[in-house]
Amino acid sequence: MEDILEYQCPYMDPKLFQTPKTLDTSRFEGEGPTPFSYIPFGGGPRMCLGKEFARLEILVFIHNVVKDFRWKLLIPNEKIEYNPMPTPIKGLPILLQPSGDIASDCQ
């Protein structure tokens, strides 16, 4: 017997997230989402031990990419498949161009 957890199911449930397709970071403010409704790192006693480290790493990475590069989606309306994780079918290719200080360092 095999159990597969459909990770996107709670995110699309209007009882848990009223506007699931809207980018609304305020939903994480205050007490944040209901327990076990936002589960990229699992939940309960076996929840990911590296959760805070991973979040910090991702934050630093995104900060530097947004600050130092202009980026453009090469396939703007690329389809997403659910396998069961949401995955861009062509791998989400992007074009990165240095901006600001990095761009002048390159000249």
Ligand code: HEM
């Ligand atoms: C984006 C990055 C990461 C994601 C999405 C992720 C996700 C997960 C998930 C879904 C689980 C299973 C939780 C459960 O069964 O309820 C898990 C377990 C675990 N993760 Fe991560 N993880 C990430 C990064 C990391 C990092 C950086 C570390 C260590 C430095 C780490 C260490 C662990 C460990 C040790 C467990 C097993 C915990 C246990 O079974 O008690 N993870 N992770």
